[in-house]
Amino acid sequence: MIKTQKTNISAILSRILIYTILTISALYFLLPIFVMIITSVKDIDEIKNGNLLSLPQNITFQPWVEAWSQARIGASSDGIKPYFINSILITVPAVLISCIIGALNGYVFSKWRFKGSEVFFSLLLFGCFIPFQVVLLPMSQTMGYLGLSGSVAGLIFVHVVYGTAFTTLFFRNFYVSIPTELINAAKIDGAGFFRIFFKILLPVSLPIFMVCIIWQMTQIWNEFLFGITFSDSDTQPVTVALNNLVNSTSTVKKYNVDMAAALIAVAPTLIAYIISGKYFVKGLMAGAVK
Amino acid sequence: MPLNKEDKMKSLIIKDLYKSYDDVEVLKGINIDLKPGEFLVLVGPSGCGKSTLLSTIAGLEDVNEGSISLGEDDITHAAPKDRGLAMVFQSYALYPNMTVRQNIEFGLKISKYSKEEIASRIANAASILHIEPLLDRKPGQLSGGQRQRVAIARSISREPDMYLFDEPLSNLDAELRVKMRAEIKKLHKRVKKTIVYVTHDQVEAMTLADKIAIMNKGKIQQFDSPSNVYDNPCNLFTAGFIGSPSMNFINVIIKKDDGKFSINLKNEKNEDNIIYLDGEYEDLDKYIGKEVIAGLRPEHIQNGFRDKSITDELQDLSAKVNFSELTGADVFIFVTLNGKEIVTRVSPSGAKADDEIIDLKVWAKKIIFFDKDSENRIK
Numbered sequence: 001m002i003k004t005q006k007t008n009i010s011a012i013l014s015r016i017l018i019y020t021i022l023t024i025s026a027l028y029f030l031l032p033i034f035v036m037i038i039t040s041v042k043d044i045d046e047i048k049n050g051n052l053l054s055l056p057q058n059i060t061f062q063p064w065v066e067a068w069s070q071a072r073i074g075a076s077s078d079g080i081k082p083y084f085i086n087s088i089l090i091t092v093p094a095v096l097i098s099c100i101i102g103a104l105n106g107y108v109f110s111k112w113r114f115k116g117s118e119v120f121f122s123l124l125l126f127g128c129f130i131p132f133q134v135v136l137l138p139m140s141q142t143m144g145y146l147g148l149s150g151s152v153a154g155l156i157f158v159h160v161v162y163g164t165a166f167t168t169l170f171f172r173n174f175y176v177s178i179p180t181e182l183i184n185a186a187k188i189d190g191a192g193f194f195r196i197f198f199k200i201l202l203p204v205s206l207p208i209f210m211v212c213i214i215w216q217m218t219q220i221w222n223e224f225l226f227g228i229t230f231s232d233s234d235t236q237p238v239t240v241a242l243n244n245l246v247n248s249t250s251t252v253k254k255y256n257v258d259m260a261a262a263l264i265a266v267a268p269t270l271i272a273y274i275i276s277g278k279y280f281v282k283g284l285m286a287g288a289v290k
Numbered sequence: 291m292p293l294n295k296e297d298k299m300k301s302l303i304i305k306d307l308y309k310s311y312d313d314v315e316v317l318k319g320i321n322i323d324l325k326p327g328e329f330l331v332l333v334g335p336s337g338c339g340k341s342t343l344l345s346t347i348a349g350l351e352d353v354n355e356g357s358i359s360l361g362e363d364d365i366t367h368a369a370p371k372d373r374g375l376a377m378v379f380q381s382y383a384l385y386p387n388m389t390v391r392q393n394i395e396f397g398l399k400i401s402k403y404s405k406e407e408i409a410s411r412i413a414n415a416a417s418i419l420h421i422e423p424l425l426d427r428k429p430g431q432l433s434g435g436q437r438q439r440v441a442i443a444r445s446i447s448r449e450p451d452m453y454l455f456d457e458p459l460s461n462l463d464a465e466l467r468v469k470m471r472a473e474i475k476k477l478h479k480r481v482k483k484t485i486v487y488v489t490h491d492q493v494e495a496m497t498l499a500d501k502i503a504i505m506n507k508g509k510i511q512q513f514d515s516p517s518n519v520y521d522n523p524c525n526l527f528t529a530g531f532i533g534s535p536s537m538n539f540i541n542v543i544i545k546k547d548d549g550k551f552s553i554n555l556k557n558e559k560n561e562d563n564i565i566y567l568d569g570e571y572e573d574l575d576k577y578i579g580k581e582v583i584a585g586l587r588p589e590h591i592q593n594g595f596r597d598k599s600i601t602d603e604l605q606d607l608s609a610k611v612n613f614s615e616l617t618g619a620d621v622f623i624f625v626t627l628n629g630k631e632i633v634t635r636v637s638p639s640g641a642k643a644d645d646e647i648i649d650l651k652v653w654a655k656k657i658i659f660f661d662k663d664s665e666n667r668i669k
Contacts, residue, residue, distance in 0.1 A: 176483035181456075184350050189397030189448075190371030199396070203387035
């Protein structure tokens with residue numbers, strides 16, 4: 001009896017400790033978002049005279065409207081809306097193309113190995129570790145040759161090239177866990193390279209597709225360096241526009257508009273993650289545990 | 291429902307087959323001559339090349355040298371689907387996203403058979419394997435034994451000239467394995483096609499095969515009927531591989547007095563047990579006075595042979611029981627002969643307790659000998 005009580009007390013104590021730590025960490029991460037949200041719905045006078053953490057007296061959505069469609073960025077004052085659309089135009093094709101290429105690459109590297117395919121794969125993996133800054137100059141030269149400089153297509157190209165290394169790694173590791181006997185059975189049944197891919201592998205690839213889509217979407221949507229380097233003023237993604245908005249020198253610093261714009265800019269990745277986060281964990285686990 | 295019985299059965303002939311991965315030679319000159327309709331079992335320890343050999347027959351792996359022909363056709367370099375064969379895999383390899391029906395259909399559709407033909411083939415295969423109620427289920431909803439049936443049904447539906455089985459029963463539990471083993475045997479009788487079957491289980495090999503190919507280190511050690519493989523192993527490896535418990539190997543010196551060969555199996559107290567060899571040997575003369583390896587199967591050292599006709603051929607042997615294992619029908623008694631612990635197969639009625647002296651009988655005719663250096667059988 002005495003022993004049980006002791007364990008009870010220590011169990012309760014450790015519970016308390018765990019929840020305290022969890023609460024503190026949650027607060028630590030949520031506080032900035034909380035500040036952003038309340039600031040974005042205060043008017044500018046309230047921000048100047050009030051406390052950073054105090055709740056808004058009169059809730060106003062004017063900063064959101066201004067950030068979306070009226071704020072002055074660069075030469076125009078159309079808000080971040082056109083840049084948000086740019087980001088969509090860049091992200092959607094770049095994510096899809098890099099995932100499809102990654103799936104095909106992963107299929108080859110796991111199920112159709114050829115002499116030297118391991119070397120190819122290692123070289124491709126190298127792409128995951130090359131810092132962005134290193135490739136800026138050669139990439140801009142390449143895009144010049146290809147006639148893609150400053151265009152949305154150019155940014156898609158860059159992100160596909162960079163993203164393929166990651167998606168290939170993801171898909172390859174996923175397909176390695178699928179028994180090769182399945183491929184052999186299909187070969188004996190008379191299926192060729194593409195039929196095996198589309199009929200056998202693709203139908204079971206949903207989890208890893210979700211992982212790749214979330215990963216690539218987060219990467220490409222939040223990317224800044226390529227966005228600022230390889231875009232013209234009318235093809236800038238939302239991250240660059242946000243930077244320009246915040247850094248633009250105007251008479252009054254509109255913190256509420258900045259916060260609203262920042263929240264708009266991160267919304268898509270946040271929503272994507274909340275909706276499909278469970279696939280993300282599942283998909284990563286699928287590769288890890290055979 | 292009848293399968294195409296008018297189809298000719300095809301022979302499988304493999305000549306001087308070599309296969310290597312990078313620098314590692316996996317198959318070193320494989321020769322197989324299998325008659326039409328025979329059931330060949332490739333058996334051997336893991337890593338012996340039996341699965342690789344099967345893959346080369348299936349066309350899933352290229353070969354470096356040599357040829358494979360099925361019937362009249364040289365299929366050495368043909369695509370897997372053009373070889374006229376079907377394969378059943380160890381993990382069943384059912385397509386997880388398709389129903390059982392779609393699994394069977396998949397290959398037939400690729401081969402562009404008519405709808406009616408496909409439907410009748412599915413019905414036929416399903417009825418042979420009794421899987422009609424499962425046709426609309428997915429593989430994930432089936433038990434191991436059911437999946438195995440579906441995999442076999444899928445291969446039957448292709449109506450191939452030859453079946454390949456890659457350790458098809460090793461993922462099943464013991465009871466189901468015995469059941470499926472019998473079904474595969476029945477299936478062979480029914481379809482009358484050439485079958486190549488890979489296993490590491492020597493009981494499966496003995497029960498199923500018309501011909502056994504025992505493989506080790508990339509070579510076929512012996513290619514023969516099951517009874518010949520058991521009674522006349524050609525070297526130490528095949529002798530030790532087939533049989534459970536495996537054959538006893540004892541170092542002995544060959545003697546010859548008055549034209550009769552003899553060996554001495556000393557027990558643990560160094561007391562002589564002279565055994566006269568009344569079998570026929572061609573080359574044993576060369577080994578007089580030399581040490582060789584004697585091979586005795588456990589059932590050839592007993593306390594009472596059930597077959598009365600061989601009573602005259604039995605010779606006495608006495609030794610101390612080290613320990614014993616009761617299996618039900620038999621007791622395995624372990625004794626020491628010439629410093630080596632060996633196992634004997636004794637009927638329970640004559641068994642002795644541990645550390646007692648037991649009088650055994652040796653069926654000397656069945657003793658075989660192996661050269662110590664080459665490990666080959668001495669005829």
